[in-house]
Structures are given as C-alpha cells and as structure tokens.
Amino acid sequence: MARPRMFDEERALDAAMRTFWEKGYEATSTQDLCAATGLGRSSIYNTFKSKRDLFERALAHYIDTTTATQLAVLEDTRHRAADRIRTLFEIIIDGETEHRAGGRSLGCLTVNTTVELAGRDSATAAMLERDLARRLAMMRAVIEEGRRDGSVTSRRDADALARFINAAIGGMRISSQGGADRAALESIAEVALDALTH
Amino acid sequence: MARPRMFDEERALDAAMRTFWEKGYEATSTQDLCAATGLGRSSIYNTFKSKRDLFERALAHYIDTTTATQLAVLEDTRHRAADRIRTLFEIIIDGETEHRAGGRSLGCLTVNTTVELAGRDSATAAMLERDLARRLAMMRAVIEEGRRDGSVTSRRDADALARFINAAIGGMRISSQGGADRAALESIAEVALDALTH
DNA sequence: CAAGTTTTGTACTGACCTATCCATAATGCT
DNA sequence: AGCATTATGGATAGGTCAGTACAAAACTTG
Incomplete structure (x- = not known):
C-alpha cells in the first residue's frame, strides 16, 4: 500500500545505542x-519522535x-549460587574488555546514564529504577539459594548482599573506565566474592 | 596599577565546580x-581561557x-587501619547524603567525569589517573598497616584489596545516584569491610 | 497502469552554543 | 590630576543544535 522502509529499525536502534554508549547523551548530536545509523534525518524523525525518544528506546x-x-x-x-555470581562477574569483565573505543572501556550504558541523566530526567530515572529493582530481586533470590546450597555463608541479610554485589559490579565498571585492566578487574571480583563467604 | 577584581576567584571556581557536578560538563552552558558564579562572560573568559579550562580547574x-x-x-x-577505612566509608556516605539536587545524590565529580569525559579527553583522563594512582597508593599502604595491626586478615594482596575498596566506593556512589538511601549505603559498606577480614 | 500512501533527501528554521570585540568603568602609580 | 592598566557589560559573530517543511521517489493495491 505504500513505500516500505529501506532499513531495519532494530539495526538502527542498535547503532544509536552504541553511539549513546560511546559518547553519552548530551555529546551525541542528531x-x-x-x-551511525546510516539514515537521513527524515527517517530518524519519522521513526522516532525525538532525540530523547530515540535515546529512551536505545536504553530500553x-x-x-x-x-x-x-x-x-x-x-x-x-551451578551453585556463588558460582553463578562468579560467572556473572566473568561475563561483565568480558564485556568491559570487549566494548571499547579509543583504547578505553565504554563501561555500562545503564551506569553511564545513571550518572549523566538520572538526576535530571525522571522518565529515564524510572526506567533505571525498574531495571535495578529487577536485578536486585534476582540477586536476592540467588543469595538465598546460596544460603541453602552452602555457597553463601555470610550472615548479612540477603538484601544487603544483593546491593553489595550490585555495587561491586558498578565499581568494577567505573574502575574499567578509569583504566583498570582485566587482571585488576578479576582481582576486584575475587575479593568481592570473599564477602559472600565471610 | 589597574582596576582590581570584583570577585574572589576561588569562590567562582567553587560555584563552577558545583554546577559541573550537578549537571555534568556537556549539559552545563557558559x-x-x-x-552560578555571578560573573559576566567577560570576567569568566578573562580569568579562564575557555569552558574546558574552567572545567579542568574546577575538577582540580x-x-x-x-x-x-x-x-x-x-x-x-x-586508629587501626580497618577502622580508618570504615571512617572513610562514613565520610563518603555523609557526602552522598549531603550533596543532593532535586532529591537525588550528585555522586562524585571524579566518578562522573570518568564516565562522561575520560574516554574522550586525554587531559582530563590524565588528571583522573594521577588522582586514582595517589588514592590507590595510599589505600595499599593502609591495607599493609592493617595487616600489621591485625585489622586486615584477608590473604589477598594489598593491591587487589586497595582496588577493591576503591571500586566499592565507586559502586556506592553509583548506587546512591541510582536512589539508594543511607541505610542501603551503610549495608554495602559493612559487607565490603567483611572482605578485608576474610 | 494509476491512485494512494509512506519513505526519503534536501533545504531550512529559530534557538542556543562558545567565544570575541569593544567601549566604558575603575583602580594604582607617578 | 592624569596616565597606564585591568575589569566589566553589552553587543555580536559564526557555528551547531534539534526539529520541520516540502517535494520527489518508491512501493502496494486495485
């Protein structure tokens, strides 16, 4: 019935996401x-309402x-709970090693957005909060499993341990963006895991 | 010999710092x-070479x-080493509670800048690296003292523990910017300290 | 093949951006 | 007082920003 799209919306979203990830929201121009997407302005504004909208969809x-x-x-x-958390750390370290630009890690778009936008954009903040709540809930569940399977022996409550693991991940990402190499990240992860078996 | 300045350069720097801290580098306009400083454009450009220069001095x-x-x-x-690290955590939590805007923590300008600029501005990255090296060196020394005074019993090497503590601080700041309250930050700090006595 | 509908490229808009220019004001020194 | 020097305010420059308008192109369906 009408002219079809010349591009794949998902691929465009992916390219936009990568750009926001590399440069941040403010420093990325239309x-x-x-x-990055290979699209013209019309196609972008025809598909996405605005730069903000495109960003929110890229973040999602x-x-x-x-x-x-x-x-x-x-x-x-x-696997036992603590081993799953160890694997999670490994995956995150792999990601930090993999996603780089200009010799530096890009970190994590979620963390970067928390820093750059959460304080000023409530819609973005709400997205991040939902994601955080989901990850904390899952982490709490894993901690409790670990308590049962014996791989988590710390007496701290599950919520505290979950928040701690989450913070440790954030800290590793900041360290990575600050120049820490793989070995440094791995040592941080090892020490963090120690806290679970205190 | 000439007309004197009507303003205190240090106060202006402080106001500029606060603005960059709140909004980030890109989102802060001249x-x-x-x-924020109460100065006119002329005074700013007469005192500082450029927005970048002002930012670098504010960061310093x-x-x-x-x-x-x-x-x-x-x-x-x-105090024993581990207690000093606990006090450091407390000071950081106080800071996160204190420095807020729009109901949200501002986090730490160093962390925020690592996220926003370190990947794209080598001069800024160099400043952050020097500061990081200094803090890691000090933290290593404290860890080693802790080993001697018995307050740090983990067998991990001092460098790994220092990096871990530093990452934990970064993670707490991200958590704070993501909405964690004081109690949550305190629980993260407690768990992190567990790792030193593993 | 033609009508109808959507995409796409180009040109453009008005606002805001960093930075500078220049005239005027305000001081210290002689 | 008068001169040299610096600070300040306001206007302005030139560029870039997000977003829009419009016409031509491209496709589907009847």
Whole structure:
C-alpha cells in the first residue's frame, strides 16, 4: 500500500545505542545518529519522535539485551549460587574488555546514564529504577539459594548482599573506565566474592 | 596599577565546580556558569581561557579538597587501619547524603567525569589517573598497616584489596545516584569491610 | 497502469552554543 | 590630576543544535 522502509529499525536502534554508549547523551548530536545509523534525518524523525525518544528506546534495548543475558546466568540452577555470581562477574569483565573505543572501556550504558541523566530526567530515572529493582530481586533470590546450597555463608541479610554485589559490579565498571585492566578487574571480583563467604 | 577584581576567584571556581557536578560538563552552558558564579562572560573568559579550562580547574579544585580530606582520614594513625577505612566509608556516605539536587545524590565529580569525559579527553583522563594512582597508593599502604595491626586478615594482596575498596566506593556512589538511601549505603559498606577480614 | 500512501533527501528554521570585540568603568602609580 | 592598566557589560559573530517543511521517489493495491 505504500513505500516500505529501506532499513531495519532494530539495526538502527542498535547503532544509536552504541553511539549513546560511546559518547553519552548530551555529546551525541542528531548528525552523529544519522552517521551511525546510516539514515537521513527524515527517517530518524519519522521513526522516532525525538532525540530523547530515540535515546529512551536505545536504553530500553540495552537493558533488555544486557539484563536478559545476566539473568539467564543467575537462573542457571545447574551451578551453585556463588558460582553463578562468579560467572556473572566473568561475563561483565568480558564485556568491559570487549566494548571499547579509543583504547578505553565504554563501561555500562545503564551506569553511564545513571550518572549523566538520572538526576535530571525522571522518565529515564524510572526506567533505571525498574531495571535495578529487577536485578536486585534476582540477586536476592540467588543469595538465598546460596544460603541453602552452602555457597553463601555470610550472615548479612540477603538484601544487603544483593546491593553489595550490585555495587561491586558498578565499581568494577567505573574502575574499567578509569583504566583498570582485566587482571585488576578479576582481582576486584575475587575479593568481592570473599564477602559472600565471610 | 589597574582596576582590581570584583570577585574572589576561588569562590567562582567553587560555584563552577558545583554546577559541573550537578549537571555534568556537556549539559552545563557558559550561561549557567555566569549565573552560578555571578560573573559576566567577560570576567569568566578573562580569568579562564575557555569552558574546558574552567572545567579542568574546577575538577582540580574538587580533587584537591576531596582527596585531601580522605587522605587525612586514612593517615590518622590513632586508629587501626580497618577502622580508618570504615571512617572513610562514613565520610563518603555523609557526602552522598549531603550533596543532593532535586532529591537525588550528585555522586562524585571524579566518578562522573570518568564516565562522561575520560574516554574522550586525554587531559582530563590524565588528571583522573594521577588522582586514582595517589588514592590507590595510599589505600595499599593502609591495607599493609592493617595487616600489621591485625585489622586486615584477608590473604589477598594489598593491591587487589586497595582496588577493591576503591571500586566499592565507586559502586556506592553509583548506587546512591541510582536512589539508594543511607541505610542501603551503610549495608554495602559493612559487607565490603567483611572482605578485608576474610 | 494509476491512485494512494509512506519513505526519503534536501533545504531550512529559530534557538542556543562558545567565544570575541569593544567601549566604558575603575583602580594604582607617578 | 592624569596616565597606564585591568575589569566589566553589552553587543555580536559564526557555528551547531534539534526539529520541520516540502517535494520527489518508491512501493502496494486495485
């Protein structure tokens, strides 16, 4: 009935996500987004309402893919809870090693957005809060499983341990963006895991 | 010999620092800086070469004041090493509780800048790296003292523990910006300290 | 093949951005 | 007082920003 799209919306979203991830929201111009996606301005504004809207969808895309793979690891009941958390750390370190630009890690779009936008954009903050709540809930559940399977012996309550693991992940991402290499990140992860068996 | 300045350069720097801290580098306009400092554009550009230069000096100002008070705590040999680290955590939590805007913590300008600029501005990255190296060195020294005074019993090497503590601090700041309240931050700190006595 | 509908490229808009220019004001020194 | 020097305010420049308008292109369906 009408002219079809010349591009794949998901691929465009992915390219936009990558750009926001690399440069941050403010430093990314709509021209950058055109260049990264290969689309013209019209196509972008025809498909997405605004730069903000595109960003929010890119962030949602990031959250969906990233949190999904992380939750899959945490739900893998073939391994003991503490080992699943160790695997999660490994995956995160792999990601930090993999996603780089200009010799530096890009960190995590969720963390970066928490820093850059959460304080000023309530819609974005709400997205991040939902994701955080989901990850904390899952982590609490894993901690409790660990308590049962014996791999978590700390007497701290599950909520505190979950928040701690989450903070440790954030800290590793900041360390990575600050220049820490793989070995440094691995040592941080090892020490963090010690706290679970205190 | 000439007309004197109507303003205190240090106060202006402090106001600029606060603005960059709240909004980030990119989202802060030179007009914002005029409003925050109370200066006219001429005075700003007469005193500082550019927005970037003003930012770098504001960041240096932040690093000087913040790192100085933190190092003072870590050097206070009246207390055992682990207690000094606990006090450092408390100071950081106080700071997160204190420095807020719009109901949200501002986090730490050093962390925020690592996220927003370190990947794209090598001069800024160099400043952050120097500060990080200094803090890690001090933390290593404290860990080693803790080993001697018995307050740190973990067998992990001092470098790993230092990096871990630093990452934990970063993670607490991200958590705070993500909405964690004081109780949550305190529980994260407690768990992190567990790792030192593993 | 033609009508109808959507996409796409180009040009454009008005606002805001960093930075500078210049005239005027305000001081210290002689 | 008068001169040299610096600070300040206001206007302005030139560029980039997000977003829009519009016409041509491209496709589906009848």
